[in-house]
Amino acid sequence: MNVWPPEFGPHSIAHHTANGRRLRQQAINGAIVGLARLPLRLSSEFYVRLSSGLGIAGCHRQLNATPTRNGHFPMQIDLTGKRAVISGSTLGIGFAIAKGLARAGARVVVNGRSETSTAKARDRLLADLPNAEVDAVAADLATADGVAQFLKQVPKTDILVNNLGIFEPKAFDDIPDADWMRFFETNVMSGIRLSRAYAPAMRQNNWGRIVFISSESGLSIPGEMVHYGMTKTAQLAVSRGLATSLSGTGVTVNAVLPGPTRSEGVADFFGKIAKEQGKSQADIERDFIATHRPSSIIKRLAEVEEVANMVVYVCSQQASATTGAALRVDGGVVNTIG
Ligand SMILES: NC(=O)c1ccc[n+]([C@@H]2O[C@H](COP(=O)([O-])OP(=O)(O)OC[C@H]3O[C@@H](n4cnc5c(N)ncnc54)[C@H](OP(=O)(O)O)[C@@H]3O)[C@@H](O)[C@H]2O)c1
Helix, strand or coil, X not given: CCCCCCCCCHHHHHHHHHHHHHHHHHHHCCCHHHHHHHHHHHHHHHHHHHHCCCXXXXXXXXXXXXXXXXXXXCCCCCXXXXXXEECCCCCHHXXXXXXXXXXXXXXEEEEECCHHHHHHHHHHHHHHCCCCEEEEEECCCCCHHHHHHHHHHCCCCCEEEECCCCCCCCCHHHCCHHHHHHHHHHHHHHHHHHHHHHHHHHHHHCCEEEEEECCHHHCCCCCCCHHHHHHHHHHHHHHHHHHHHCCCCCEEEEEEEECCECCHHHHHHHHHHHHHXXXXXXXXXXXXXXXXXXXXXXXXXXXXXXXXXXXXXXXXXXXXXXCCCEEEECCCCCCCCC
8 A cells, every 4th residue: 555645654654653652651651731732742743644635554553542632542543452354355455454454553364265375465465564463364254164263263353354255247037046145154144253253352342343344236236246235235234233232332343335446356357358358458447337337436446455444444543433334435336425
């Protein structure tokens, strides 16, 4: 993920970190005068930079968020000390989320079905972020047994991103029972099983973040893959219901709804069509948006990092009042205001 705005370079991070340490020390010593100045310093040094653009996941090892006088956190995301599990994260949106959370300081668990793909994902992540803490755990999370295996290796987490999801265009008449069940098991039950296992300890700790990666297809059900749409709507129900069941705790549960996004899975899909039709992939992608998602405001596929940025925010300390929400990163595809 690119560091943006550009002034969030190593120099400015070091400056903020040093400044942050000084401010924290003042607070620890009970220096009331220093504490009273905190919001003023923060407003001039942090808020101005951040109001000019999201530096959210842009800095590795950011300032450990220090509450302001009224207990709120300045907009510097630091997840140091938090463990994050991201299902289906060797590629695509899941990998970008793992990288974003690792960049914010979380110890991340990347997951895929094979030892090879998970080890490769870990190496790829470490190549970009050498100081990151990354565990690679192979398990097929589309089955109850696979989830049980996974939980043996990762019994606890502070952050759970239920990203795993499969899609496949198929006419309604051609979708057999087995496909309906496979989509439900993979896209919905994987998240339910993991959430059910991890939520009790989060509740006990009075802190936790659970995110379901749903889709704009959960709101605008595509006629060409109703079974996929069904699972994405089901995730919204589970996410909202689980958030309500954790009411009054420090655990938030949200759904993030990407629109068409250039993940590896989607790029492969468009690549195959381009080959079949003898067109360029860029043309196929443009045609897809124009024909199948004409309400798109951005008129392009999103990049995986654009989705990951929202997820990193919603997993942050700062997002503590956002729960039970369905947060769209769909480029405006869903034509409603709410
Ligand atoms: N891309 C989009 O346009 C778009 C739009 C809206 C919503 N979404 C949602 O975003 C999420 C990610 O989509 P994506 O397009 O980034 O996916 P993707 O590129 O197809 O990536 C799939 C990932 O899932 C892993 N995986 C597949 N089956 C698995 C299983 N049974 N157990 C564990 N891991 C498994 C794969 O790892 P291995 O191959 O290593 O097993 C890979 O890391 C999905 O929930 C999808 O519905 C995507």
